[in-house]
Amino acid sequence: MTGDQVTDDQAAEVGAELRAMLARVTGRPELAGVAAGTPLFGAGVGLDSLAGTLLLRQVQRRYGVDVAAEDLNLDSLETLGTLATFIAARI
Amino acid sequence: MIKCVVWDIDNTLLTGVYLESGADLPGADPELAGVLRELSARGILSAIASRNPPAAADYVQQLTGADFAAVECGWGSKADAIARIAAGLSLAPDAMAFVDDDMLERAEVATALPDVLVLTPEDAAEAPGWPEFSPAVITAEARRRSQLYAERRRRQAAASEFGGSRDDFLRHAGTRLTIAPAMPDDLPRLHELSVRTHQLNSAGEPVTEADLARLLASPGDSVITVRLADNFGDDGLVGAAIMTGNDGSSGPDVRVPARVLVATVPLIMMSCRALGRGALDALLAWLCRSAAADGAAELRVPCLVTERNVPMRLALAAAGLRAEAGSVAPDGRAVFARPLTGELPALPDWVTVK
Numbered sequence: 001m002t003g004d005q006v007t008d009d010q011a012a013e014v015g016a017e018l019r020a021m022l023a024r025v026t027g028r029p030e031l032a033g034v035a036a037g038t039p040l041f042g043a044g045v046g047l048d049s050l051a052g053t054l055l056l057r058q059v060q061r062r063y064g065v066d067v068a069a070e071d072l073n074l075d076s077l078e079t080l081g082t083l084a085t086f087i088a089a090r091i
Numbered sequence: 092m093i094k095c096v097v098w099d100i101d102n103t104l105l106t107g108v109y110l111e112s113g114a115d116l117p118g119a120d121p122e123l124a125g126v127l128r129e130l131s132a133r134g135i136l137s138a139i140a141s142r143n144p145p146a147a148a149d150y151v152q153q154l155t156g157a158d159f160a161a162v163e164c165g166w167g168s169k170a171d172a173i174a175r176i177a178a179g180l181s182l183a184p185d186a187m188a189f190v191d192d193d194m195l196e197r198a199e200v201a202t203a204l205p206d207v208l209v210l211t212p213e214d215a216a217e218a219p220g221w222p223e224f225s226p227a228v229i230t231a232e233a234r235r236r237s238q239l240y241a242e243r244r245r246r247q248a249a250a251s252e253f254g255g256s257r258d259d260f261l262r263h264a265g266t267r268l269t270i271a272p273a274m275p276d277d278l279p280r281l282h283e284l285s286v287r288t289h290q291l292n293s294a295g296e297p298v299t300e301a302d303l304a305r306l307l308a309s310p311g312d313s314v315i316t317v318r319l320a321d322n323f324g325d326d327g328l329v330g331a332a333i334m335t336g337n338d339g340s341s342g343p344d345v346r347v348p349a350r351v352l353v354a355t356v357p358l359i360m361m362s363c364r365a366l367g368r369g370a371l372d373a374l375l376a377w378l379c380r381s382a383a384a385d386g387a388a389e390l391r392v393p394c395l396v397t398e399r400n401v402p403m404r405l406a407l408a409a410a411g412l413r414a415e416a417g418s419v420a421p422d423g424r425a426v427f428a429r430p431l432t433g434e435l436p437a438l439p440d441w442v443t444v445k
Contacts, residue, residue: 027202027251041409046256049291049402049409050367054199056401061166068401072416072425074408 007088014091015084017062018055022047022080025054036081044079052077059083065090093208093223094182095136095160096215097173098123099191100147103212104155109147119154122216123190127157129219133226136160136180140172140189169196170203188223190215194290194363195402202367205247208240242324243364249323250367261369262441265322268370270377271445273314273331278303280328281314284360290402291330291361291371295395295423298333298358306333317374319365330361330370332378354382354431356392359403366402369439375410376436377444383431391428410436 015036022045023032031045038044040052047055052074056067065087067076076086101108104124107117127137138161139148148162161179163172169191177187184206191197192212201209210218214236220226221237246264253260273281278300285298306312317330336355356378361371382390392412394403396419404427412427419425438444 025202026257028254028256046258047405047409048257048367048369049371049405050198050202051257052405052409053195053290053402054202057195057199058168061168068404069398072396072404072419073413073427074404075413077405077408 007085010088010091011081011084014063014088015080018059018080018084018087021055021058021062022051025051025058034080036084037079039079040077040083047077059087063087063091092186092225093135093188094186095138095176095180096130096188096190097138097140097163097169097176098127099169099193099196100139100141100143100151102192103190104151105147109143109150116150119151120212123212124155124157126216126219127155130224131157133219133224135224138176138180139163140169140176140191142166168199168203170200173200173204173207188215188218194366197363198366201243201247202251205244205251208244210240214240239324246321246323257367257369258439261321261439266368266441267320268373268439268442269318269445270374270442271316271318273303273307273316275304275307277316277328277331278307281316281331284328284331284362285358288360288362289399291359291363291366291406292400293359293392293394293403293407294357295397295400306335311335315374315377317361317365317370319368319370321368326362326364329365330374331358332356332360332374333358334378334382352385352387353389353391354378354385354387356390359392371403371406372409372436373439373442375406375412376438377442379410379429379431379435380438383435387431389428389430391426393424393426395423396425397423 019032019034023029034045040047060066076083098104104120105117106120130137137157137159139159140163141147143164145162145164161176173187173189177184184204188208188210189200190210190212197209200207218224220230220233222229250260281303282300306314312335315332316328319326319329334354334356379390392407407427412429414425414427
């Protein structure tokens with residue numbers, strides 16, 4: 001098994017937990033099934049600054065990763081998949 | 092009726108931060124210490140939900156003489172802590188109040204437990220006069236403040252029951268957001284917002300009424316206000332932005348060539364009352380569209396990059412603004428910018444522009 005594959009597995013695992021967090025902070029249970037490639041901002045999930053901040057707080061509590069401190073532009077929040085990869089690479 | 096108030100410790104019951112203070116521990120907030128005594132005299136319980144070690148709760152207990160019915164210390168969600176406290180005391184969520192100085196802690200609890208009365212420390216200092224706290228005499232002002240909170244709880248409860256997206260709920264709630272140039276009467280409130288907003292503030296420093304008046308009188312600058320109301324209540328003036336240099340012909344300091352006009356927004360600020368209600372996104376969409384209509388090719392927002400104003404950075408990112416990697420200046424600011432070409436952020440149909 002290569003390092004990349006481990007990261008993929010970890011990303012998938014993190015992604016599954018992120019979906020549950022996303023459903024909770026938005027109060028929308030259907031987001032528990034959101035595809036990894038769906039944009040979080042804008043038309044896709046419509047993540048707003050409140051739900052986004054609450055999501056990042058849960059991420060920090062769960063994984064100890066401070067996304068906002070490490071990613072000035074918050075590009076890691078483009079999709080659920082990019083956020084999962086960003087976190088998996090740091091745990 | 093409120094039967095138990097759950098308190099945060101740092102910068103709420105204490106006038107500072109417990110862990111950062113070393114041997115020189117902060118004192119109790121005298122006003123809130125008085126509230127603890129008053130609530131206890133009325134048979135209303137107090138409890139603690141804090142990020143500090145349990146020793147901090149013991150310390151507050153010694154300082155204030157308060158008897159805490161439950162103490163929850165840890166890094167978990169405060170909503171979970173409040174739910175555990177309520178369960179332990181056999182109280183329903185609508186019999187609970189929660190006091191915290193941190194807007195996001197309040198937002199998290201309000202989202203997870205919409206029936207809990209969520210208060211800032213400033214409001215908690217007055218809350219014993221509100222009807223929910225069964226005072227002997229209720230003043231008209233106390234009744235009005237209590238009603239404002241009742242509106243918020245009704246909105247929060249309706250939002251959590253609502254099935255659709257945030258935008259669907261905003262439409263369902265009859266949200267009306269009005270964007271208009273500031274008038275002289277707005278200046279005191281604008282100054283107050285510049286002092287009180289932190290998490291939703293791009294500049295991170297207060298603006299005096301005199302400076303605001305100067306901006307109002309200057310042809311090259313504009314001060315834009317945001318007012319917010321819906322079927323649950325009217326929150327009045329909740330936010331503002333300052334925009335400068337988008338009219339190359341009238342501003343004496345603007346010396347950029349006409350084809351690359353840059354609209355700069357030195358300040359965007361929004362009250363926590365507007366959080367989660369689309370107001371910041373709408374304001375940013377309007378700023379992009381207005382600057383583009385005035386012929387600007389780029390929108391720039393210099394923004395302080397701190398732990399506290401992450402919600403502001405999220406809104407900037409959602410509106411398509413980006414800073415250059417590693418461009419945070421020694422003063423903690425980075426310039427977030429976007430070209431005003433292609434698809435601009437949409438202005439929702441519940442926004443009125445005056």
